[in-house]
Each structure stands twice: as structure tokens, then as C-alpha cells.
Amino acid sequence: MEIKLTLLALPLLYLLGLLLTHALAVRAWPKVSGQKLVLLVILSGNFPSLGLGIFLLWPLRLEGWLPVLAYLVVVYNGLGYGYFHFFNLSETARRIRLLIEVYQGVGAGTEKYQPESMVKNRIDRLVAMGQLEEGQGKYRVKGRLLLNAALVLELYKKLLGF
Amino acid sequence: MTFAQIGFGFFVFATFWILHLLWWRLCRPKGEIRPLVLAFLVAPGLLFLGINRFYPFWGTLDLALAFFVHLALAVVYIQTYPAIASTIPSFRILIGVHASKGGLSVPEIEGLFAQGELIGSRVELLGEDGLVRSGEKGLELSSFGRLLAVVFLTYRRFLGLQRGQG
Numbered sequence: 336m337e338i339k340l341t342l343l344a345l346p347l348l349y350l351l352g353l354l355l356t357h358a359l360a361v362r363a364w365p366k367v368s369g370q371k372l373v374l375l376v377i378l379s380g381n382f383p384s385l386g387l388g389i390f391l392l393w394p395l396r397l398e399g400w401l402p403v404l405a406y407l408v409v410v411y412n413g414l415g416y417g418y419f420h421f422f423n424l425s426e427t428a429r430r431i432r433l434l435i436e437v438y439q440g441v442g443a444g445t446e447k448y449q450p451e452s453m454v455k456n457r458i459d460r461l462v463a464m465g466q467l468e469e470g471q472g473k474y475r476v477k478g479r480l481l482l483n484a485a486l487v488l489e490l491y492k493k494l495l496g497f
Numbered sequence: 498m499t500f501a502q503i504g505f506g507f508f509v510f511a512t513f514w515i516l517h518l519l520w521w522r523l524c525r526p527k528g529e530i531r532p533l534v535l536a537f538l539v540a541p542g543l544l545f546l547g548i549n550r551f552y553p554f555w556g557t558l559d560l561a562l563a564f565f566v567h568l569a570l571a572v573v574y575i576q577t578y579p580a581i582a583s584t585i586p587s588f589r590i591l592i593g594v595h596a597s598k599g600g601l602s603v604p605e606i607e608g609l610f611a612q613g614e615l616i617g618s619r620v621e622l623l624g625e626d627g628l629v630r631s632g633e634k635g636l637e638l639s640s641f642g643r644l645l646a647v648v649f650l651t652y653r654r655f656l657g658l659q660r661g662q663g
């Protein structure tokens with residue numbers, strides 16, 4: 336009973352830990368790309384999260400550790416991935432920006448949001464993340480991580496009938 | 498806890514993913530947030546509650562652990578879905594640059610997007626999800642839209658960041 340309650344409580348601790356660590360990391364490294372930083376925080380959090388799980392469960396004399404560790408890895412990384420996208424939404428989502436602009440009474444929500452600045456913002460972010468590089472006024476693909484993700488999503492769209 | 502709970506969480510997620518695939522192929526719903534919440538959170542939640550009430554092959558805590566595994570996978574999928582359903586401008590840029598020979602200039606990259614595509618479609622989706630409506634002075638937020646705006650503003654302030662650039 337106690338073991339299962341601990342396993343149910345751990346994900347909540349993980350989320351809280353991610354939020355606090357991320358807030359500290361943003362203040363410590365303000366110039367690092369937002370997406371890079373949050374990914375680093377999440378990935379490097381795997382070890383302390385597993386450590387915390389083992390620390391809390393050790394006194395409970397658990398018999399089968401393997402499924403418990405698998406559970407912790409799946410749940411932590413699932414939540415971490417969710418947290419990454421939550422941050423990404425706050426950073427890059429056009430809909431969230433529109434909602435906030437309407438909330439703050441900035442025009443009707445679309446007046447200040449020019450397509451040109453939106454494209455430039457994204458090019459700058461892709462360069463900062465090492466996915467694009469600029470030379471002689473032209474942008475070329477540098478890293479393949481996001482490009483491969485984009486190509487996989489294009490395939491999945493076809494599966495869903497888009 | 499055994500691998501059975503983890504496996505059952507994966508199984509439930511896979512089942513609802515297939516149902517979602519069929520639903521979308523047969524009749525894609527309008528909006529994004531509500532149908533996904535229904536397909537991956539509400540319906541599976543009811544399933545787990547139903548199992549716990551009428552066919553409790555495990556105890557409540559074991560079922561809750563399996564539900565957490567499903568929940569972790571569902572959150573991953575729901576967060577990825579907007580990238581699938583709509584144009585992700587960064588991805589469009591990468592694919593466009595990748596397909597070009599010798600790279601693209603900024604005006605050429607801007608040319609990858611149709612006029613109004615970047616903003617109009619977003620406003621429509623906000624309306625379909627019931628987050629904004631047209632009022633006398635332009636767009637107005639629904640109560641849920643206002644809540645979302647406050648949540649994201651508060652979150653950015655907590656992190657010590659300015660509002661996102663979109």
C-alpha cells in the first residue's frame with residue numbers, strides 16, 4: 336500500500352522538481368536557447384528522479400525493482416516531454432500569443448502580429464538551436480534533428496488522413 | 498507493482514490511439530483540444546473507473562498506477578498533436594530549406610507561407626475551441642481563454658521570462 340502510494344506521489348514531485356529546476360536554470364543561463372535549456376533540464380533530471388524514487392522506496396523493502404524503475408522512467412520522461420511542450424507552447428505558440436495579446440488588450444489580437452516578424456523569429460530560433468546556418472544571405476540546413484522530426488510528422492499526417 | 502500495470506497502461510493507450518485514428522479517418526472533428534481530451538483523458542478515465550467499479554481485476558491503487566502510465570503516454574501524444582494537425586512554421590521552414598538547392602533567403606522563406614495562413618487559421622482554431630469570440634471591439638476571450646492566458650502569463654513570470662514571441 337505504502338509503496339503504491341509513493342509511486343503515485345512521485346510524478347507530482349517530479350513535476351514540481353522540473354518546474355523549480357527550470358526556473359533556476361533560466362536565471363543561471365539566461366542567454367542559452369530556451370528549448371535547449373529545458374531539454375537539458377529534463378534529460379539531466381532522469382538521474383536525480385530515479386535516485387529520489389530509489390531513496391524513497393528503499394526502506395519499503397521492495398521485491399521487484401525492475402518494473403518499478405521502468406514505471407519511474409516511463410512516467411518521468413512522459414511528464415518531462417509534456418513539460419517541454421508546455422514550455423514550448425508558452426514560447427512559440429501563435430495561439431497562446433494571440434490569447435495573451437487579447438487578454439492584455441493589445442488591439443484585436445492580430446494587429447501587432449506580423450507574418451514577417453513571425454518568420455524571422457523562427458529563423459533566429461532555428462539558427463540558435465543549430466538547425467539552420469546562414470551564409471551569403473541564404474539559409475541552409477545544419478542539424479538534422481528537427482528536420483527528421485518534421486519529415487516523420489509529414490508521414491504521420493498522411494496516416495491520419497490530413 | 499509488476500510489469501502487468503505498465504503493460505496495461507500501454508495497452509489502454511494503444512487501444513484509444515487506434516480508436517482516435519479511426520475516428521479521425523472517418524470524420525475528423527472540429528477543434529483540437531476538446532476531441533483529444535475526450536479521446537485520451539475522459540474516455541480512458543471512465544474506462545478505468547468502470548473497471549474499478551464493475552470488474553476490479555486489480556485493486557484501486559494498481560489500476561491507478563496503470564492509469565498513470567496511460568496518462569504519461571497520453572500527455573506526450575496530446576502535446577505532439579498540434580505539430581501533426583497544423584502547419585508548424587519552423588518545420589515548414591526546415592522542409593523548404595532542405596528541398597531547395599543552395600538554401601533560401603529570408604524573402605524566399607516568407608514566400609513558403611500563404612498570405613493570412615499564419616494568423617487567420619490560428620484565430621479560427623481559437624474560435625472552434627471556444628477560447629475567443631468576436632465582440633464589438635474585436636476578439637474577446639471566453640472564460641476558459643482568459644484562464645489559459647493567465648496560466649501562461651503567470652508561468653512565464655515564474656520562470657523570469659518575457660511573454661513568448663509566438
